[in-house]
Amino acid sequence: MSDEFDGMYDTFKALLDTFPPSEAVKRLEMLGVGIEVIQRIRERHEQQTIRIKELEEPHAVVLGNRDTWYTGPQDKDKCWPAIVDLLRKDGWSEEPAIRSLDESSTRVVSLLNHPKENSFSTRGLVVGYVQSGKTTNFTSVMAKAADRGYKLFIVLAGIHNGLRRQTQARLAQQLVEPNPSLWSQLTIVEKDFTPQANPASYFGKSNKTHVLCVVKKNATVLRKLARWLEEASDYLQDCPALIIDDEADQATVATKSINPLILDIMSNLPRSAYVGYTASPFANLLIDPSAKDLYPRDFVVNLPKPRGHFGTEVLFGRYALDGEDPEQVDDGYDMIRSVPLDDVARVRPESRADIEGFEPDITDTLRRSIEYFWLVTAARRVRRRGNPHSTMLIHTSVNTAVHNSFKRPLEHLLRRTAESLDDMGLRSRLRDLWDEETARVPAEELGEKKVAFDELEPELPGVLRNCRIIMDNSSSEDRLDYENGPVVAIAVGGNTLSRGLTLEGLSVSYFVRAVSAYDTLLQMGRWFGFRNGYADLPRIWMTDELAEWFRHLATVETEMRRDIDTYMTEAETPLTFAVRLRTHPALRVTAAAKMRDAVTAASSYGGKRVQTHYFRTDAEWLRGNIKAARDLVAAATQNAVRIEERQSEGRYLFRDVPYDAVTDFLSAYKFHDKSPENDADLITGYIRKRVKMADSLRRWNVAIVGNPAGEPFSLTNKVSVGLSTRARLAVTTTDPHFADIKTLMSRRDAAVDLDGDTARLTEQQIMDLRHALLPDTGLLVLYPIDKTSTPSPTKKLRAPLNAEEHVVGVGLVFPEPRQEDSTVEKYISADLSGVRIEDEDYSMLVEGEDA
Structure with a gap:
C-alpha cells in the first residue's frame, strides 16, 4: 500500500507542474483516487512545503544528510532586512560581502530544526576564523530564525564583562532597535541577567515578541537563568529557543560548573537548538559524543573565509598537505619580525x-x-x-x-x-x-x-x-x-x-x-x-619559535577544515566520523582536561607522500646522512633490476630495489626531531607490516633528483648529480643548527618513475596513475642540496641555507593499500566507539540517552 500511495503522490506532484493544487485534486478524483487517499496526499504536500530540500548545502556534516526546511529570506521578513540596511549604511558592498553573509547564515539556519516541531534538541558547531565577523554571522542567523518563528534567543558571550557588554550592544543595535516592537530584552548593556517577575509576560501566548538574553559564562549568572527558566516551564512548551555559544571552546567544554549549567538550561527548553561559534574548535571536536554533553552531533559547518581577511595562513604561511602542489603553498606576507x-x-x-x-x-x-x-x-x-x-x-x-x-x-x-x-x-x-x-x-x-x-x-x-x-x-x-x-x-x-x-x-x-x-x-x-x-x-x-608554531597551526587549521569538507562529500555525520587534529611535539591541542576523552587517530602512510623539510646544519649530523645516502645508492646499484641514467635532467633512477635496502637506509638516516611524521621506526614498521601482511612494498624505486646546472656531488664512483638549491625560511631559533626549507618535493618528483609526459598531471592524477601502474611499489627520492643555497632576490622570506656540509633530503611516496592498512599515529580525534546509530531512520542513540 505504501508503494501505491507513493505512486499516487508522485502523480499529484507531476500534476502540480501544470495545474494549481485545487485542479490537481480534481484530476486525482477523475482518476478514481479515493477521498481518504487524497486527504493523505494533501497532508503530505503541506508538510513538504515546510521541508524543502532544494538548497545548496554548506560544507557541513549533517545528521542523516537531512533535508532542510529553510531556503532563505522571504519578502515578509523584518529582522534580516533590517540588518542588511544597517550593513549597507556601514559601507558593506552588495557583492560579495552581503551576499556571502546571506548565504553563510542561510546555510546555518537550514541546519536547525523547524520551530514548529513538537520537540528537538539540536547541537551544532560553526567554525569561523579569528576576528572574521562571527558575531555578524550569528546575529544574522538569529535574525533569520526570528523571522521564521524562533522566540527565545540566549547568547553566551564569553567569560568577561567587556565581551558581554560589547555583544549586548551590537545585538541591541542590529536586532532590537530597528524593530523595537518585535523584541523584549532580559538583559541590558549595563547589567547581566537578573530574574524577571511574571514569566508569562515574556513567554505567554499573548506576547508575540522575541526574547533576547545575553549572558556571560559565569556560574552564578547561569544558575539564576536555569532556575528562572525552570520556574517558567509552564510557558516554554511552545517556545522554540536558539542558544548561541560565542567562543564555544572557552569555559563550555570540560568545566565542572559551566558545562552542566548549559545542559540544565537546555533541559528546561523542550524545543532548543544549541549552536557553538568558535575559531578554535579543537576542544569541541574532542568532546565524548556518547555522553550527555555538547558534542556537535547534528552538524559541523565551516564558515567561508571572508575576502580581505588576515588569517594565520596569510601572515605565517603553512606547510603543504597531502595531495597539494607544494609550489602553490605560499610563505605568507613578510610582516613577522623576530x-x-x-x-x-x-x-x-x-x-x-x-x-x-x-x-x-x-x-x-x-x-x-x-x-x-x-x-x-x-x-x-x-x-x-x-x-x-x-x-x-x-x-x-x-x-x-x-x-x-x-x-x-x-x-x-x-x-x-x-x-x-x-x-x-x-x-x-x-x-x-x-x-x-x-x-x-x-x-x-x-x-x-x-x-x-x-x-x-x-x-x-x-x-x-x-x-x-x-x-x-x-x-x-x-x-x-x-x-x-x-x-x-x-x-x-x-x-x-x-x-x-x-x-x-x-x-x-x-x-x-x-x-x-x-x-x-x-x-x-x-x-x-x-x-x-x-x-x-x-x-x-x-620569537621565531612562536612564528613556527603559528605556521604549524595554519597547517592544522587547513587540514581540519579540509577534513570537514571531505567527510561531507562522503555522506558522513559527526557521529560516524571524527575530525582529525594533527599533533605537535611542543604544543597540546587543547587543555588536558578537554582532551581526556580523545583517542589517538590513525593516519595511514598508504597513498601519501612523506618528505623532510626540517634539517640540522651541523657537520656531524649531515655527514651521517650523506653516508646513509651513499650506502643506499651503492646497494641500489648492486641490486636494482634496471638503472636509468638521465644526466640531462640531473637524475638517476634505480628500479625494483629490495625493500631491505630502504629499511637499512631508514635505520641509518637521521630525521629531525621536530618532524614527528618522519619517524624512521614508524615508517620502517609500516613497510615491514605491509610486506608481511599484503606482500606489498617488497620492491622500491630509488631516484636521485639533482640540478644539472649545480655543482657535481658524488654518491658513488659512478653516480654523480648536480646539487640543488633549497634556501631556508629566514628565521633564527634557539638552535643555531636548525633550518626549515618548508617544501622539498615537487609534484613532478612524485612521478619520476612513471613513463610518459606527467608534467601536466595533478597530484591526484599522479597518485591514481601510480596506483594503476605500480600498485605495490614504493618510491624513495634522494635530494642532494647545496650547503650554501642562496635564495633568489625575489624570495624575501628566504635566507641562505649555510649548512656546514651538503644536505641530503628524502622524499617517500607510498602506494595505496589493497586491503586493511597498517597505520602511523600522529593525530587525535573524538572517540566515536560509544556511539550507536540506527541505520534505518538515522536516529541518534547515545549510550545512556534516548533518541
Missing part, C-alpha cells in the same frame, strides 16, 4: 619569583615596534580612510602586575620621543625604519598607495599627543573605549585582550607570551582580522 630570545627575559619575568619588583626594559625590538606603530598611525592619517582607530598590542605575560610595570617606561618613551622630534638623529632613525619596512611589503601589492616619510612626518606630533598608554586587564579601571572618538593607544594586557574583544585598528603587535595549546595560541592572535585601508602596514614582533 624578537631575539635574549630580549624575552627583559620584557617578561622568567619565573613567578621574579614578578615582584619587575620592570621591563625598552629593548631595541620593543622600541622599534613602538616607533613603527607611531609611523603607521601617522601614515594612516595621511590616507584618511578605513578604521579611524589605531591600536598597538603588547602581550608578554598573563600577570597583571607585569602589565602594570610597563606603564612607567612606556610613558617615559612616549614623552621623550615627543620632546625629541626635532632631533636629527631620531628623525633619521625613523626615516630609515619607515623606508625599510615599506620596502619589505610594497603597498601596491596589497592595493594601497605608499606614503612617503615626508608626507607622514607632519602628522607625528599629533599622533604622539593623542597616544595613550593603557593597561587593560582584569584589575585595571582604564580600559580601551572606542565609543568616544578616534583612539590612538598602546594597550598592554593579557586575557581580557586575548579573546573575543576586537582591538580596533590594530596595526602592530609585540607578542612573546608563552602558551602551551593550539586554541590558546590562536585566540591570542588579536592581529587577525580585516585591515581596510592599511593592508600593507600591520607588523608582528615575536
